[in-house]
Amino acid sequence: MRTATITRNTSETQITVSINLDGTGKAHFDTGVPFLEHMLDQIARHGLIDLDIVCKGDLHIDDHHTVEDIGITLGQALKAALGDKVGIRRYGHAYVPLDEALSRVVLDLSGRAGLEYNIDFTRALIGRFDVDLFSEFFHGLVNHAMMTLHIDNLRGKNAHHQAETVFKAFGRALRMAVEYDERMAGKMPSTKGTLTA
Numbered sequence: 001m002r003t004a005t006i007t008r009n010t011s012e013t014q015i016t017v018s019i020n021l022d023g024t025g026k027a028h029f030d031t032g033v034p035f036l037e038h039m040l041d042q043i044a045r046h047g048l049i050d051l052d053i054v055c056k057g058d059l060h061i062d063d064h065h066t067v068e069d070i071g072i073t074l075g076q077a078l079k080a081a082l083g084d085k086v087g088i089r090r091y092g093h094a095y096v097p098l099d100e101a102l103s104r105v106v107l108d109l110s111g112r113a114g115l116e117y118n119i120d121f122t123r124a125l126i127g128r129f130d131v132d133l134f135s136e137f138f139h140g141l142v143n144h145a146m147m148t149l150h151i152d153n154l155r156g157k158n159a160h161h162q163a164e165t166v167f168k169a170f171g172r173a174l175r176m177a178v179e180y181d182e183r184m185a186g187k188m189p190s191t192k193g194t195l196t197a
């Protein structure tokens with residue numbers, strides 16, 4: 001089982017993330033930001049990744065530090081759990097619809113940080129949640145997981161649907177990329193010989 005637990009403490013947030021890439025989609029969250037938890041649950045369920053995330057953040061200010069720092073810590077946990085990446089598929093992609101909304105996520109566990117983020121949200125708020133924070137979340141995640149991530153919401157009218165299709169597609173794409181490929185067994189999926197340098 002590829003697992004990791006990372007604790008990250010700053011004056012703004014105290015976070016512990018536990019991850020199992022070979023899980024069943026079991027999830028537990030205690031972050032104080034319900035809509036983010038609804039999105040993290042999509043990553044776990046559709047990625048078949050077990051996730052336990054506990055965060056005490058400065059929510060009296062706003063959700064910003066909590067959402068960004070959960071992205072950072074999840075990225076660190078993902079990188080640690082992936083280890084040397086021998087035998088994995090490395091690339092993943094998925095299209096996910098939800099009613100009128102459709103999103104595409106393509107990723108490469110490349111060892112390099114890069115984010116192309118294209119979501120034109122139709123509203124600034126989903127309930128109490130500021131949609132600007134999704135960009136902060138994914139920047140934090142790719143910068144610490146060291147992955148290349150292309151996110152495109154291709155269409156959508158309902159902002160909840162726009163966000164949910166992105167997170168479901170991210171979960172699906174991540175599942176594909178971290179999966180072991182029988183034909184790649186014992187091999188590094190790179191002609192460079194490493195995906196961690």
Ligand SMILES: [Mn+2]
Pocket residue numbers: 038160164
């Ligand atoms: Mn929903």
